[in-house]
Amino acid sequence: MYKELDIKLLVSYLSGNSTENEVRDVEAWINLSNDNRTLFNEFKQIWEVSASNNSIESVDLDARWDDLKSRLNFGGDVKVSKRSTVETFFIVSSGIAAFIALVISLWVVIPTPNKVNDVIITESSFSTGSSYILPDGSKSFLNVGSEIIYPNHFSSDIRRVEFTGEAYFDIAHDPNHPFLIESGNVRVKVLGTSFNLTNNPDSDEITIFLETGKVLFYSVDKESNNILDQVILLPGEKGVYNKVDGSISKFNFSSNNYLAWKTGTLNFVNAPLEDVISTIENTFQIDVKSKFSLENFHLTARYQNETSESILQSLKVIYGFDYVVDGNNVTIKK
Structure with missing residues (x-):
């Protein structure tokens, strides 16, 4: 009823x-x-x-x-x-x-006059994510709680979108029309590439994992739009913007676990358990705390389409610890 x-x-x-x-x-x-x-x-x-x-x-x-x-x-x-x-x-x-x-x-879809042609797509909190085709043929796969804003047609020299949350982008190659993603005061500028971008409101970092192509990852002053810091990323490199101090760093990465929210696959090879826990937190949007040190533990395992509960159960069997779940908070204890 x-x-x-x-x-x-x-x-x-x-x-x-x-x-x-x-x-x-x-x-x-x-x-x-x-x-x-x-x-x-x-x-x-x-x-x-x-x-x-x-x-x-x-x-x-x-x-x-x-x-x-x-x-x-x-x-x-x-x-x-x-x-x-x-x-x-x-x-x-x-x-x-x-x-x-x-x-x-x-009044809901178009909050200001200069966004008459914008489209807003928001993933609900219980969705499993959705794939969308942008006007230029680029593809975006949005994680839960994410939002992308883009025009019905890219009419200018720049293919510009606004984004928050987490998404995997596969950008159509067009050297004459660069693709620009605005996320807070961070910008990602590409010609044609694929990458995973994350900017969650409750995180102190904005991260990008580059799979193919090349991107310019930079921050701007919101008032003047001047570039404050920037790095060029190549495949296999991760860019991190620190929201607290405004710095941008880049690192190499080899694991594809950052895409687990999309692929359902988590793969660990002699991984420090602290890193495993961090990956579980990011993948399932939960907060895990341990009442004892995990630095001497390592894990080799592969999980396919498992829930956070089933993974925690397997860790409990492997390492003999217990845990308590309270909503999105998990406490590991002996």
């Missing part, structure tokens, strides 16, 4: 404009019943499909929400009454035993 939810809260949630309390309210509503989750998934699918659609008609926001609830298992066309295009939008398509109706509020 459905429990009523203000549609504006849902739209704000999908566009990443909710407060912490609103996020909790929406997710509590989603988890309240299977009906609510089905309804949300339908609406989310509509939202994502609409992001790249250009033939948009206006529709009454609240009416479409009520219609969506009543027609989740109904096939057929949907008639729409037109209103002012500054208010809300929708796209309709029909098929066997299903329909898709969308409502998007401009």
